[in-house]
Amino acid sequence: MRADNLAREIGAELCSAGAGEMAEIERVYAGDRMSDLLHEVDDHTLLVTNLAHRVLIRPIELVDVAGICLLNGATADPELVAAAAEHGAVVMVSPDGMYETCGRLYAALEGRKAGESRR
Amino acid sequence: MNSATYSIAGGDYENGGAASKRLKAILKKVGADPKAIRRAMVAAYEAEMNTVIHARGGRMRVAVDASQVDVVVEDEGPGIPHIGQAMVEGYSTAPPEARELGFGAGMGLPNIQRNSDRFSLRSTPGQGTQVHFTVYLTPQTAAGAAVNSVAIAPDRCRQCLRCLAACPTGAIRVREGGPRILEHLCIDCTSCTAACDAGALGLGADAGRERDAETVLVVPGAFLAQFGPGAGPEQVLAACEELGFARVRVLDAWEAALQKAVWAYAQDESEVHPVLAPVCPAVLNLIRLRFPSLLGHVAPFLTPWEAAREECEAARMTAVAACPAQRTVLSTPGLLTRLDVVSPAALYNELHARLGTDAAAVPPQAGRQASACDALQVSGIRHVVKVLDELEDGQMPDCAVLELFACDEGCFGSPAWTEDAFVARHRHERSAVVPVDGAAGAVRRTRPLTPRGGLRLDVDMGRAIEKLARIDALTRALPGRDCGACGAPTCAALAEDVVLGQTDVRACIHLEPGPLEIPV
Numbered sequence: 001m002r003a004d005n006l007a008r009e010i011g012a013e014l015c016s017a018g019a020g021e022m023a024e025i026e027r028v029y030a031g032d033r034m035s036d037l038l039h040e041v042d043d044h045t046l047l048v049t050n051l052a053h054r055v056l057i058r059p060i061e062l063v064d065v066a067g068i069c070l071l072n073g074a075t076a077d078p079e080l081v082a083a084a085a086e087h088g089a090v091v092m093v094s095p096d097g098m099y100e101t102c103g104r105l106y107a108a109l110e111g112r113k114a115g116e117s118r119r
Numbered sequence: 120m121n122s123a124t125y126s127i128a129g130g131d132y133e134n135g136g137a138a139s140k141r142l143k144a145i146l147k148k149v150g151a152d153p154k155a156i157r158r159a160m161v162a163a164y165e166a167e168m169n170t171v172i173h174a175r176g177g178r179m180r181v182a183v184d185a186s187q188v189d190v191v192v193e194d195e196g197p198g199i200p201h202i203g204q205a206m207v208e209g210y211s212t213a214p215p216e217a218r219e220l221g222f223g224a225g226m227g228l229p230n231i232q233r234n235s236d237r238f239s240l241r242s243t244p245g246q247g248t249q250v251h252f253t254v255y256l257t258p259q260t261a262a263g264a265a266v267n268s269v270a271i272a273p274d275r276c277r278q279c280l281r282c283l284a285a286c287p288t289g290a291i292r293v294r295e296g297g298p299r300i301l302e303h304l305c306i307d308c309t310s311c312t313a314a315c316d317a318g319a320l321g322l323g324a325d326a327g328r329e330r331d332a333e334t335v336l337v338v339p340g341a342f343l344a345q346f347g348p349g350a351g352p353e354q355v356l357a358a359c360e361e362l363g364f365a366r367v368r369v370l371d372a373w374e375a376a377l378q379k380a381v382w383a384y385a386q387d388e389s390e391v392h393p394v395l396a397p398v399c400p401a402v403l404n405l406i407r408l409r410f411p412s413l414l415g416h417v418a419p420f421l422t423p424w425e426a427a428r429e430e431c432e433a434a435r436m437t438a439v440a441a442c443p444a445q446r447t448v449l450s451t452p453g454l455l456t457r458l459d460v461v462s463p464a465a466l467y468n469e470l471h472a473r474l475g476t477d478a479a480a481v482p483p484q485a486g487r488q489a490s491a492c493d494a495l496q497v498s499g500i501r502h503v504v505k506v507l508d509e510l511e512d513g514q515m516p517d518c519a520v521l522e523l524f525a526c527d528e529g530c531f532g533s534p535a536w537t538e539d540a541f542v543a544r545h546r547h548e549r550s551a552v553v554p555v556d557g558a559a560g561a562v563r564r565t566r567p568l569t570p571r572g573g574l575r576l577d578v579d580m581g582r583a584i585e586k587l588a589r590i591d592a593l594t595r596a597l598p599g600r601d602c603g604a605c606g607a608p609t610c611a612a613l614a615e616d617v618v619l620g621q622t623d624v625r626a627c628i629h630l631e632p633g634p635l636e637i638p639v
Contacts, residue, residue: 034168035226038161039233051221058136062143062160064153 001025001109003067003090006046010104012069012092015076020090023066028105030098034059041065048094048101052076057083065089069105071098121145122182122455127170127194132220135171138179139163142190145183151256158234159188159254165227166192166250172217173197174247182455187236189455191251198244202563203419206232206240232565239421239429240565251429251455267305268443268450269312270323273297277317283608285314287500288408294606294622303574306404307444308525310500313534322443322462322535334435334459336364337427340371341531342439342463343550344543350474351481352550358473362466364437372559373423374398378522380561381418382492385519393510393521394418396494400425401444401525402503403568410507411570416521419564424448426562428458439463441533442526463535481550494520499527576619590614596637598629 004021007014014021029040030048037047037059046067049056052074059065060083067090070076076091084091094101123145125138142163146156163179170177174196182189199205206228213223228250232238235252242248276297283291290304291311298311298319311320330336336359343352343359350358359367377398385394395416397403403422406413421429424438424445435457440446449460495518497506503523506516526532531547532540576590577583593614600610605626607613617624624635 032221033224033226034221035165035224035230037221038164039226039230041157041161049221053220055132055135055220055222058139058164062136062139062164063157 001112003046003092006105006108007090007092009108010094010101011096012094012101015091015093016081016084016089018085019088020067020084023088023090025066025109028102028109030102038063046090046105048098048105050098054079056080060084060087060089067092069094069101071096071101121149121184122180125179125181127167127177127179127192129171129173129175129177129194129196131171132217135168136164139167142179142181142188145181146188146256149183149185149256151183151188155188155254155256159190162231162234162252162254163190163192165230166190166252168222169227169248169250170194170196172213172222177247180455186257187253187255189251189253191249191455193247193249195247198246198248199240199242200244202240202242202565206563206565228565238565239562241429241562243560266302266447267300267307268323268446269300269305269307270321270443271298271300272319272321274319275317276319279317280603280606281314281316282311282320283603283606285310286608287405287504289608289612291608292606292612292616292621293603294626301574303572304408306401306408306525307442307447308401308405308500309442309532309534310525312443313526322440322446325461325465330363330437331435332363332365334364334437336362336367336437336439338367338369338439339441339445339530340369340374340547341441341529341533341536341543343369344531344546345463345467345536345538346470346474347538348546349481352547354474354481355470358470359466361473362469368427368559370423370427373426373561376559376561377420377423377426378492378494380420381520382494384418384420385492389418391416393495393516393518396520396522397422397564398522399444399524399526399529400448401442401500402523404444404571405500405503405525406507407568407571409504410511413507413510414568414570416510417568418520419567421562421564422448426560428456429562430558435459437461439466441530441535444525467537492520493518494522496522496524496529498524498529498532500525576615586618590618592637593617593624596635597624597627600629602629604628 003023003025006025024044025046026044028046028048031037032050041063043064043066046069048069050071052070054077056068057080070093073095074093076093081091125141127138139160143160167179170192174194177194180191204210208229209225211223211225217223231252236255237253239251273296278293280293282298283293287310288304288306290301292299343355346355381394381396397417397420400422425448428449437459438449440449440460446460495516497503528540528544531544536543576586594611597610605613607616616622
């Protein structure tokens with residue numbers, strides 16, 4: 001599903017504008033440990049994390065992150081948003097915590113797949 | 120080749136990753152595959168953050184060519200007291216501020232290993248840690264890594280077939296055009312080179328690059344015993360020190376460190392007995408190929424030459440390799456490994472000239488200390504195969520540690536030497552060159568040894584089974600004399616070659632003329 005549509009479906013706010021919004025998101029990985037995030041990254045994976053610090057800039061710059069979803073209405077660091085825009089990644093902020101957000105993401109992505117397979 | 124060095128500031132989380140970012144710029148410029156770049160970046164960033172989190176500071180050295188990116192991250196930090204623990208996923212000693220930022224999950228080192236094609240870790244508590252990894256940028260590089268180093272001079276072959284009988288794994292074929300080695304079966308031992316009088320199979324000779332005052336020369340202990348009764352190992356070592364190298368080190372130092380580490384491992388850690396000491400790389404190849412069920416017995420350390428190689432990233436090294444297996448181990452480094460492998464012959468003349476030939480025999484020196492560990496040394500490939508066979512059958516020898524060497528009398532028996540194995544060993548043992556090289560240490564193997572697959576008869580399993588049946592039937596139709604006249608070591612090997620289309624069954628000189636009857 002396209003990143004901007006996905007953000008709309010889960011009620012998240014889009015923070016970065018640019019090519020990243022058009023990225024096709026196929027899977028989601030949620031975690032708060034940098035090594036796990038690095039290990040799971042690819043260009044179709046949305047990372048969901050409580051880490052809202054600027055250290056997230058590095059994964060965006062170094063490995064091709066498709067997108068990052070921050071939680072609990074966190075404020076996205078302007079530099080993080082700028083780095084994402086430069087590297088074609090999307091940054092979105094969900095108003096909810098990890099559990100609710102992942103539930104909505106699952107419903108949006110898997111529900112749609114199930115709908116497709118029924119057709 | 121493109122190389123660069125970047126500094127890394129300890130504790131500076133804000134700028135952590137800056138060095139990796141510069142490496143990425145290089146990789147993008149050379150047009151590396153995005154997947155390879157991602158792997159290199161995960162490994163580089165993890166290594167860089169380890170320095171930021173744990174050390175006062177450090178540097179990242181990188182080298183890139185068309186086929187690989189080689190990275191060394193070294194720091195001045197506390198070092199890692201237990202490398203085995205540090206490699207365990209989830210083990211971490213990171214401070215709270217690092218954990219708050221999502222680091223210190225204990226996944227860094229395993230992540231580097233997972234995302235690289237070659238990985239090594241060296242650490243001295245109180246001094247620092249060095250991570251060295253290589254990421255192959257093309258699949259061809261991975262496939263092209265040296266498998267064996269036996270040098271072949273086909274025009275010298277007299278077709279005497281001695282090598283066929285000598286090879287413990289049946290890896291040789293002698294047909295038109297001289298001997299050929301089947302790489303998937305060769306374990307890089309010296310059996311064929313020792314059997315070949317004609318010089319068709321050997322070690323290869325190379326003189327090495329120019330030596331300079333920065334290069335460290337490393338020689339095996341056996342090398343020092345090759346210069347006659349008038350030149351004891353002490354004298355030879357002194358002569359080596361005049362050759363113009365910065366320093367001369369003896370491999371015995373790493374062998375002693377390994378022996379100590381393996382003994383400690385056998386007593387405190389190992390759950391299986393006996394423990395196999397990783398002393399001879401050819402024996403490790405044999406275990407991987409023929410006795411994979413025994414891999415769990417091998418102590419998780421690098422062989423002495425591999426351990427020595429890990430140290431030559433700091434200083435250029437010239438290594439005198441005594442056998443093909445050592446040469447292979449030494450010739451598969453990354454771009455940042457400044458290593459030059461030479462054959463013993465490259466230094467013989469020069470040393471002989473310095474040592475003279477008419478000196479009186481050197482009297483024995485104060486004896487070496489006998490080793491305190493309960494280790495059984497077995498040497499010579501036939502004995503080694505027999506012991507491994509017995510071990511696989513559950514017959515445990517009465518010892519805690521088994522040291523297996525492919526050559527007779529260990530490394531003293533390599534055909535690269537000029538002296539007889541027993542003579543050289545005696546000369547070595549009565550000398551006083553005791554390894555006092557404190558810097559040499561045992562290095563934990565970070566990537567476990569894996570079984571080595573033989574040849575697959577066919578990519579399709581159904582067809583492979585079919586071929587297996589045909590090989591079986593054809594073997595029974597052949598005379599079973601294993602004479603080698605056809606160029607294959609056994610009738611079964613010929614049958615396999617025929618079914619795989621490598622040769623014709625008429626290569627067998629004992630078959631009656633007329634159509635061949637193959638029993639079903």
